Ligand SMILES: Nc1ncnc2c1ncn2[C@@H]1O[C@H](COP(=O)(O)OP(=O)(O)OP(=O)(O)O)[C@@H](O)[C@H]1O
């Protein structure tokens with residue numbers, strides 16, 4: 183089975199020249215307090231979207247994160263390429279500001295069956311060529327911590343677009359899907375992530391999961407809700423490997439700034 187490699191090097195203050203040189207990034211900002219590293223992800227992304235009220239967060243909070251800089255300069259510099267959603271949260275002053283700078287505002291108020299994050303991921307899917315999908319990492323800022331229905335809706339998007347690499351982020355942790363179609367090698371960037379981690383069979387039970395590199399490794403183990411799930415595990419090695427007959431969620435804590 184083919185191996186899929188994963189790395190959180192996008193959180194490093196400077197990208198290593200050796201690994202991950204073919205990785206590309208898109209950033210989706212949600213309507214939650216911006217994680218502290220959002221300016222870094224913004225600079226790294228070649229496409230920046232705001233899900234509806236996420237644009238209010240960029241407008242209000244980027245100048246708060248970059249306190250030493252001129253407010254208007256920051257707002258002009260951090261201009262979303264696209265704002266997409268059902269537009270029930272985007273403020274009119276924020277919309278006007280970004281429209282004047284050339285942001286593409288896509289109003290999908292007629293669709294009340296998919297979330298604003300779903301709408302943004304569908305946009306990225308439509309404008310990404312098939313050959314570029316493998317190297318594309320979609321980073322979603324502000325996806326966790328907050329309303330549980332939103333959090334679970336955000337996790338569901340990982341399953342709906344399981345052929346895309348989507349990474350949900352908060353200040354505290356990241357979550358991604360490990361599709362059963364691949365074996366997985368997760369490179370632990372220990373200066374920015376870990377050690378606490380989990381492997382969660384949220385969509386369906388797993389009859390056989392095998393891991394290496396964890397304090398509590400699984401060897402051909404069954405996992406299910408109501409039975410065993412792996413929480414409060416610890417990444418012990420630089421490389422963690424996972425093989426499973428089910429799609430699993432991988433989550434790892436983010437290091438706090440010192
Ligand atoms: N508290 C939260 N926790 C996690 N994600 C959130 C939260 N609030 C918003 N989001 C994410 O940000 C996106 C945009 O948020 P926004 O508030 O504009 O959505 P919404 O459709 O107006 O939500 P609702 O009408 O249910 O309050 C949502 O689709 C969701 O992915």
Ligand SMILES: Cc1ncc(C[n+]2csc(CCO)c2C)c(N)n1
Pocket residue numbers: 268293294295296297298
């Ligand atoms: C069964 C079912 N439950 C909830 C909603 C509501 N809903 C889901 S996504 C969305 C858009 C949020 O921006 C809304 C209002 C629905 N349509 N169908």
